[in-house]
Amino acid sequence: MSDVQIRPVTAADHAAWVPLWKAYLTFYKTELPDAVTESTWKRFLDSSEPTHAALAWQGGKAVGMVHFIYHRSNWSIHWSCYLQDLLVTPDQRGTGVGRKLIEYVYATAKQDGADKVHWLTHETNATAIQLYERIAERPGFIQFRKPL
Numbered sequence: 796m797s798d799v800q801i802r803p804v805t806a807a808d809h810a811a812w813v814p815l816w817k818a819y820l821t822f823y824k825t826e827l828p829d830a831v832t833e834s835t836w837k838r839f840l841d842s843s844e845p846t847h848a849a850l851a852w853q854g855g856k857a858v859g860m861v862h863f864i865y866h867r868s869n870w871s872i873h874w875s876c877y878l879q880d881l882l883v884t885p886d887q888r889g890t891g892v893g894r895k896l897i898e899y900v901y902a903t904a905k906q907d908g909a910d911k912v913h914w915l916t917h918e919t920n921a922t923a924i925q926l927y928e929r930i931a932e933r934p935g936f937i938q939f940r941k942p943l
Contacts (some may be wrong), residue, residue, distance in 0.1 A: 799858065799892055801899040804839050804848045811850060811857035812836065819860070819882040825916070835862075849899055850881070851892050859883040861896040865909060876904035878914035893926055904941075 804812060813832070820827060839848040845866065851859030862880040879902050883892045897912075904912050912931075915938060916923050927933070 799851050799853045799895055801851050801895055804850055806840055815860040815882055819880055845915055849925050851896055858887045859892045859896050861900055863900050871910055873910040874908055876909040876912045
């Protein structure tokens with residue numbers, strides 16, 4: 796795992812990112828229109844957007860991805876950072892790549908003036924929850940939502 800490098804995406808990374816993004820959507824048993832995928836990618840490359848992406852590289856191959864979004868909070872003067880999407884390829888799970896991606900978000904968010912990183916996962920994602928409980932606190936909030 797020591798030779799894994801995390802870096803922000805560039806326009807040249809599109810072909811490496813798409814399979815990871817599609818695998819992430821498959822993991823959560825969902826599909827999105829191609830227009831959403833295209834728009835999401837363009838946002839990562841637009842410096843005026845609050846959304847960001849990074850890839851984990853090992854041996855010239857992308858083995859993980861993370862997406863995060865800065866937003867304001869009424870509970871703080873500083874930015875908050877929502878870690879929205881995280882995926883590690885099946886062959887790299889359990890090797891520390893996920894932790895390295897999250898720690899990249901922690902460091903980047905802190906450098907960019909955020910005072911909190913937060914995220915959600917599905918209650919059935921037991922493997923990821925084991926990692927998350929070691930590197931973050933579980934505040935006990937329950938999510939509610941209504942699609943509009």
